[in-house]
Amino acid sequence: MDNMERVRVLVVDDSALVRKLMSTMLACDPAIEVVGTAADPLIAREKIKQLNPHVLTLDVEMPRMDGLTFLENLMRLRPMPVVMVSSLTVEGADVTLRALELGAVDFFAKPDSDLASRFGESAQEICHKVKMAAITRPRARTAVRKLDVPPRLSADAVLPRAQTAGTRGGSPLIAVGASTGGTEAVRVLLEAMPPDAPPILVTQHIPAAFSGPFAARMDRCSAMRVCEARDGQPIQSGHVYIAPGSHHLLVMWDGARYVCRLHDGPAVNRHKPSVDVLFRSLAASAGAATVAVLLTGMGDDGARGLLELHQAGATTLVQDEESSVVWGMPGSAWKLGAASEMQPLDHIAARLLALTRQTHTSATSA
Structure with missing residues (x-):
């Protein structure tokens, strides 16, 4: 149009x-x-x-x-x-x-x-x-009522940015952010993952009442175990943790392992959960042990967080424009130089697995 x-x-x-x-x-x-x-x-x-x-x-x-x-x-x-x-x-x-x-x-x-x-x-x-x-497909009279737009907060409202990134031992982590079109993109990604894949953390923009059914639906179509994340839950291989629609999902190191932390802070980039918050927490707690991808979605939530991960030594990628429903979030990250590569949706699962193997090999040989 x-x-x-x-x-x-x-x-x-x-x-x-x-x-x-x-x-x-x-x-x-x-x-x-x-x-x-x-x-x-x-x-x-x-x-x-x-x-x-x-x-x-x-x-x-x-x-x-x-x-x-x-x-x-x-x-x-x-x-x-x-x-x-x-x-x-x-x-x-x-x-x-x-x-x-x-x-x-x-x-x-x-x-x-x-x-x-x-x-x-x-x-x-x-x-x-x-x-x-x-605008998702190539194929805007009456009296206008002015809307009050709430202030747009950054991830600073939930988690201060760490000065240095930590990299812990153990298996690498996969982080996924998505919004519009993301429920289907996440399904495509998870269906291609083997049951013993590295742990996957997912922040999908979704209402609180929908995140539980979404996690249950993904569990039925994936060989991995998929659940809605709980506060303090240990992060294990072969498991996928979906951010609840009512809280930000963070990943923290508790001294012996990675755990999920839920934060009931304000919306970030007008989203709760926010991808920027997940990515920032990983930049601080896991650093180069992270492989992160930003999938289809409107706006730019996750773009700056992906850049922080990239600067912390993580491997980062984005979904390409052609396979995205809306190339807002991944496009913003790409323009920031936050991603090392861009891939079509049906290649992303295999690429994430290959990159986590490389990350693990590098960490064990260091």
Whole structure:
């Protein structure tokens, strides 16, 4: 779409109240135009033909045809950027993760039944997601309500930067950061890992109610053991630790081993968990024993953290633009010179394993 053109959005939801609130929230951004709404997928199908929207917001549960069936048909017959709208429940999380597998770009998790009570915060989030969705494929009238934007904090708000990086003995660690498109990218990566792979720490931008179901879903598709990280949990080979959606994940050395630490500090780069926080903790505690990768995602969270890891002697890489849903985070890191190499998604698992073997060999021969 043209850079000067407003993002045309069709809102699909069976609730008249939610359709009204979503339309009002999206109208807060002058770069977005809500061209229509639909109460169910069959109406939406006709309005897509009539209105030619750039982005669809799609409710998970609707009459006449459920959101997943409609999404699957849409991606087969007329692929377009879709942002799913789901509830913060275990069931909502599972269905939303399935929608991302089917091709949805991102999701907006309704905080509760009363969206109006958190209007400004919710509006900022959905507008940002819709605008980013609009540029994920090559294929933005009403009165504008100014939004209050919270201050953007760095990793300093959670963990001071260490003056020197430590490198401990034992197996190397793999660190992964991701955002938009990341749930699928992480799945592709983990499916290719053997059961005895080095420990993997993952920070994926995800709501608190979704991180547990996401970890359980990854556990079912990976030969490694995947879990939502717990505070004080020892870090072991063959295990994957997913940052909870409510806390930052840090890696610390407790004198004998690496352990997970959870930090309930402020959002960093407007994210909690933040990739920058994970990467900074590893720069301080593991240094050159770390192999880190920054996957697809909007914004730049993780870019400066990856640079800190690179400067601490870690091996760093990013996902390439062609295989990324959004080349924001990896692109920012690449432009900073934070990564030693860039790889397509389907090559990253093998490359991480090769690099950890090299890192381990270098450490044992030193």
